[in-house]
Amino acid sequence: MNRESNMINDEQAVEIFKALSNQIRVNILQMLKEPDNNFSPQAHVIKEKGFDGGVCVSDIRSKVGLSQSTTSQYLSILLQSGLVEMKRIGQWTYYRRNEETVKQFEKYIGLKI
Amino acid sequence: MNRESNMINDEQAVEIFKALSNQIRVNILQMLKEPDNNFSPQAHVIKEKGFDGGVCVSDIRSKVGLSQSTTSQYLSILLQSGLVEMKRIGQWTYYRRNEETVKQFEKYIGLKI
């Protein structure tokens, strides 16, 4: 398996830069780095469904202090960039960091920037 | 001397992300990584004045294909973010990468993102 296959390209990198060009979205990504320190324990469902570290939208919303619609949209932007991943469980949507993308992004910075 | 004194903060980081949230500005920064490969040799003045790697605005402009005013403004955005530094020599303004900021930015990504 080609170890370089996940290397992000310039276009993807610019999309990530756009996602991070907003302080609140950076805050969300940073908070998701340590979910246990920043959010109350998520419903048991998470562990059962194997999406550890995922946090539901309403919990994120109460932390960032924006409207529900804006919070949802910001999470969508982070999702599009690949920095986070999402799983719907019941009526909740859980978001967590996509550490693979973050790692590839760091690698891109080191090599291409 | 405190080795952490140059660590950039969240606010500076977001300004850098904004600067890089545009493909052309990323291209400029990338081209400045290897000035000798991307630009014709800059006037002797450079070496004499000790601003190695600096490239004048008009040479950058002809590479990116934007208007002179837009090119100048983009360079100003990169300068504000700290990713490049600038030196006026005679009637020319030379820009080059600020490797110290780039290094601190990489460090920020690794630690905070």
Place this chain on the structure above:
DNA sequence: TAGAGATATCGCAAATTATCAATATCCTTT
């Protein structure tokens, strides 16, 4: 199956960004 809760999407106004042409400023050289 009707209602309630969680999230996504839509439509909108305000703010910011992209990009240019025109003009101003700053050097250098007659």
Place this chain on the structure above:
DNA sequence: AAAGGATATTGATAATTTGCGATATCTCTA
């Protein structure tokens, strides 16, 4: 001092982003 070249700044307009309330969708439960 004037002219010319290099760069910066100043409008101006189009496009994008921000952030909200309203509404739609999905899922669970009574």
